[in-house]
Amino acid sequence: MDKIFLRGMKAKTLIGVYEWERQHPQTLVLDLEIGVNQFALASDNINETVHYGVVCEVVRAHLQTRSFMLLETLAQDIADLLFARFDGIVQLDIRVVKQGILPHVDEVGVAIQRFKTP
Numbered sequence: 001m002d003k004i005f006l007r008g009m010k011a012k013t014l015i016g017v018y019e020w021e022r023q024h025p026q027t028l029v030l031d032l033e034i035g036v037n038q039f040a041l042a043s044d045n046i047n048e049t050v051h052y053g054v055v056c057e058v059v060r061a062h063l064q065t066r067s068f069m070l071l072e073t074l075a076q077d078i079a080d081l082l083f084a085r086f087d088g089i090v091q092l093d094i095r096v097v098k099q100g101i102l103p104h105v106d107e108v109g110v111a112i113q114r115f116k117t118p
């Protein structure tokens with residue numbers, strides 16, 4: 001399998017279980033690893049791959065319209081979104097991080113791996 005990745009994507013959304021987190025969007029940091037069947041290298045054509053710029057726009061725009069309690073739910077929602085939107089994606093590794101939310105901890109977060117279902 002070949003991979004396309006985006007690391008350190010910043011995206012705003014309403015996220016969290018506490019009342020104070022429900023008031024304002026927070027900025028999350030996302031890492032996406034996108035598995036595709038072998039790159040169609042001979043064509044050298046952006047239309048025959050997954051455009052990482054479009055992935056970034058789609059995810060950031062989607063999150064701005066959504067609200068979640070848990071990072072786990074958000075990660076699954078992104079997986080569902082990307083499988084539905086991009087035919088070429090066969091595997092996704094998604095990491096979602098909140099920074100500076102816990103005292104004495106730099107980052108907290110979740111990571112999931114999902115495969116396209118036939």
Ligand SMILES: Nc1nc2c(c(=O)[nH]1)N=C([C@H](O)[C@@H](O)CO)CN2
Nearest residue numbers: 015016017018069070071072098101
């Ligand atoms: N496994 C999780 N634990 C916690 C989450 C979460 O999304 N997944 N969220 C919170 C709070 O929203 C936290 O970020 C604020 O302190 C706590 N634990």
